[in-house]
Amino acid sequence: MPNNSVAPVAYRARWIFPIDGPPIPRGVVSIARGRIVAVGSRPDEANLIDLGNVALLPALINAHTHLEFSLFQQPIGQPGQSFAAWLKQVVAWRREQPAVQGQEQLALAQGLQECDEAGTAVAGEITTPMFAEVWYRQGALLPHVRFLELLSLNPERVPALTAVAEGFLNQKSASQRGLSPHAPYTVHPELLARAVRLSAEHRVPLTMHLAESREELALLSSHSGELVELLKMLTAWYPSALPTGLRPLDYLRTLSLSHHAIVAHGNYLSAEEIEFTAQQREKLSVAYCPRTQAYFDHDPYPLAAMLRAGVRVAVGTDSRASNPDLSIWRELQFVRQRYPQIDPTDVLRMGTIAGAEALGVAQDYGSISPGKIAEFAVIELPAESNSPWESLFANNQASAKLLRGAPTATSSSPDS
Numbered sequence: 001m002p003n004n005s006v007a008p009v010a011y012r013a014r015w016i017f018p019i020d021g022p023p024i025p026r027g028v029v030s031i032a033r034g035r036i037v038a039v040g041s042r043p044d045e046a047n048l049i050d051l052g053n054v055a056l057l058p059a060l061i062n063a064h065t066h067l068e069f070s071l072f073q074q075p076i077g078q079p080g081q082s083f084a085a086w087l088k089q090v091v092a093w094r095r096e097q098p099a100v101q102g103q104e105q106l107a108l109a110q111g112l113q114e115c116d117e118a119g120t121a122v123a124g125e126i127t128t129p130m131f132a133e134v135w136y137r138q139g140a141l142l143p144h145v146r147f148l149e150l151l152s153l154n155p156e157r158v159p160a161l162t163a164v165a166e167g168f169l170n171q172k173s174a175s176q177r178g179l180s181p182h183a184p185y186t187v188h189p190e191l192l193a194r195a196v197r198l199s200a201e202h203r204v205p206l207t208m209h210l211a212e213s214r215e216e217l218a219l220l221s222s223h224s225g226e227l228v229e230l231l232k233m234l235t236a237w238y239p240s241a242l243p244t245g246l247r248p249l250d251y252l253r254t255l256s257l258s259h260h261a262i263v264a265h266g267n268y269l270s271a272e273e274i275e276f277t278a279q280q281r282e283k284l285s286v287a288y289c290p291r292t293q294a295y296f297d298h299d300p301y302p303l304a305a306m307l308r309a310g311v312r313v314a315v316g317t318d319s320r321a322s323n324p325d326l327s328i329w330r331e332l333q334f335v336r337q338r339y340p341q342i343d344p345t346d347v348l349r350m351g352t353i354a355g356a357e358a359l360g361v362a363q364d365y366g367s368i369s370p371g372k373i374a375e376f377a378v379i380e381l382p383a384e385s386n387s388p389w390e391s392l393f394a395n396n397q398a399s400a401k402l403l404r405g406a407p408t409a410t411s412s413s414p415d416s
Contacts, residue, residue: 008032009047011403013056014381015388019353019367023388029056031374034405039368051378051403055392057348058368059121059375059402060328061355064207064264064287064316066126068104070111072320080297083213084226090321091234111326112144118327119377119400124207124262124287124316124359126180129164145359147180147207150187150195153231153238158191165195169202176360178205183212184251185219185227188241192254199258205360207262207287208255211248211269213298220246249273256280262287262358264316266306267298274302278309285312285358288350290334292318303339307346314355328355329377329400336393344389376403 009031016027018039028048030038076093077086115123123144148168150161165179181187181195187208199206211217218225223244231237252273255261263269263277266286277284286306293301306313315335317326332351336344356366364373377400381391 007047008037009049011056011376012048012050013378014053015391016056016368017058017348017388017392018369019058019349020369025388027056029368029374029376031405034374036368036370036372036374038370053381053383055379055381055388056368056403057119057377057379057400058352058366058372060119060351060377060400061314061359061361061365062115062120062123062316062326062328063262063285063314063355063358064124064126064289064318065111065115065326066319066321067108067111067115067123068128069319069321070107070114070326071103074320075295075323076321079295082215082226083296084215084230086296086322087227088230088233091230111320114326116402118325118329119402120326120328121373121375121402122356122359122361122365124178124355126207126264145176145178145205145361147178147205149180149182150191151182152191153186153188153236153241155188155190155238155241158188158194161191162194162198165198169198169204176204178207180207183209183216184242184246184248185216185231186236188238192251196254196258199261203259205260205262205358206255206258207264208251209264210251210255210266211263211273212265212267213296214268217247217268220244220248247273249276252276252280252284256283258283260284260358260360262314265289265293265318267293267301269302269306271305274306274309274311277306278311281310281312285314285354287314287316287355287358288335289316289318289323290331290338291324292322294334294338295322303335304342307342312354312357313350314358315350316355327400329379329398333393333396333398337396344393348392374405377401378403 010028012028016024028040029036076089125144126147126149128149150165152161169177179195181192215225215227219227223239260283263286315328315331317323328351332347335347353366356362379400380398382394
């Protein structure tokens with residue numbers, strides 16, 4: 001949480017990237033009581049801390065992650081495998097896990113710490129009912145939005161899961177809450193409809209895995225493919241729950257009736273679906289998980305088309321089951337390398353203000369603006385740093401470090 005030190009302080013950096021304006025050379029951000037009070041080129045207070053040759057960004061936002069897998073040292077399976085084959089291994093891993101006391105708390109704590117150490121202030125965490133209880137007992141190490149995962153195609157399970165969702169939303173908690181109807185192939189349409197209604201009634205966000213894989217499209221259109229076979233093997237396939245001929249657009253229309261919703265992944269959104277998502281920008285966002293998308297060797301991501309259309313695209317890490325780490329900064333570096341034609345301003349917005357808007361926390365996070373919480377990501381720059389954007393993405397080895405609020409100790413002013 002931000003430091004609420006009474007004494008004002010100002011930070012200076014080689015470049016400040018406020019997001020809501022152009023980069024500021026040798027910029028200064030002034031802070032009081034854990035909030036930003038001014039941004040410019042001169043401090044309002046004498047207590048100036050020069051951070052040196054660094055870029056100062058808003059703290060990063062992880063729009064989509066699953067922290068239950070945070071103890072993994074490497075992703076499950078092999079790069080390029082089918083999504084269904086990977087999902088089968090995830091299910092097997094979950095079923096084989098021994099009931100080790102404290103294992104859930106350890107995974108959660110490690111995931112939260114990794115996010116924190118990678119410059120992330122807010123995470124959009126998908127939590128299963130089991131992990132929801134762990135969150136409730138342990139509390140959070142960083143602000144977050146917890147999305148309770150709802151999962152079942154079985155119509156008989158709809159009332160019970162609705163009650164679980166209502167109980168979750170009614171919990172007293174410092175964290176913000178939302179719901180996550182898992183995916184089209186694991187959520188009964190009535191359960192999805194009820195989740196959407198609860199989102200609107202409680203004014204909380206939804207997130208849903210959608211247009212994530214080719215196998216998902218085949219299941220929706222014709223009840224065929226590897227996902228159908230996997231669900232049959234798990235005795236979780238209820239073909240009567242889903243008519244054939246469905247496509248992601250049908251789900252986008254339903255999600256647009258919620259308070260607001262995040263489409264997790266969106267790897268295979270069509271041009272028509274991208275246009276619909278752009279038109280519903282006040283209700284719909286997309287959480288792109290770049291390195292997870294690459295891990296499965298999906299078709300090229302329609303990022304440029306989304307941005308041209310006006311879709312709000314945020315960035316997530318997904319989980320360590322499909323990603324080597326939980327660093328949003330490394331995701332942004334990956335995007336910059338893979339899509340050099342995209343304006344770096346847009347790339348940086350994906351990991352900051354777009355994520356904050358998608359999660360509903362933009363009043364406090366996402367830009368270096370007066371009134372917002374004083375939490376920042378600090379990036380070391382190369383020695384030559386004349387161009388802000390070239391410098392910011394020049395060092396592929398650079399990592400993001402979180403700087404929270406004003407320090408409690410009095411700091412010197414090495415170069416005012």
